[in-house]
Amino acid sequence: MFERVRDVVASIPTGKVLSYGDVAKRAGVSSPRLVGRIMSEDTADLPWHRVLRANGTVAEHLRERQLEALRAEGVLANGPKIDMRAHRWTT
DNA sequence: AGTTTGACTAACG
DNA sequence: TCGTTAGCCAAAC
Numbered sequence: 150m151f152e153r154v155r156d157v158v159a160s161i162p163t164g165k166v167l168s169y170g171d172v173a174k175r176a177g178v179s180s181p182r183l184v185g186r187i188m189s190e191d192t193a194d195l196p197w198h199r200v201l202r203a204n205g206t207v208a209e210h211l212r213e214r215q216l217e218a219l220r221a222e223g224v225l226a227n228g229p230k231i232d233m234r235a236h237r238w239t240t
Numbered sequence: 241a242g243t244t245t246g247a248c249t250a251a252c253g
Numbered sequence: 254t255c256g257t258t259a260g261c262c263a264a265a266c
Contacts, residue, residue, distance in 0.1 A: 244264105244265085244266080246264100248260105
């Protein structure tokens with residue numbers, strides 16, 4: 150199931166983002182916490198910065214890197230939060 | 241085997 | 254808009 154989650158995250162196009170809940174749903178896992186936990190263990194090649202909370206914020210220990218990475222991909226934050234409505238990956 | 245802990249979310253106040 | 258509560262799964266103690 151970890152592979153499933155990783156696959157979903159890896160398939161997020163540059164400039165787009167997903168919430169943990171979205172990733173969980175796409176990956177077919179039961180809880181968004183799983184996604185977070187999985188990524189905390191193994192983010193090796195994943196664009197983990199493209200995954201944020203549903204409200205567009207991120208955990209503090211990641212926030213700086215997160216925003217920096219997203220900024221580099223064109224997902225500019227209007228402050229400490231990301232504009233999910235604009236950048237949410239919808240297919 | 242039971243408790244604690246997270247890169248979480250949705251619902252309430 | 255921000256803090257709290259309850260529900261959630263798997264790993265670490």
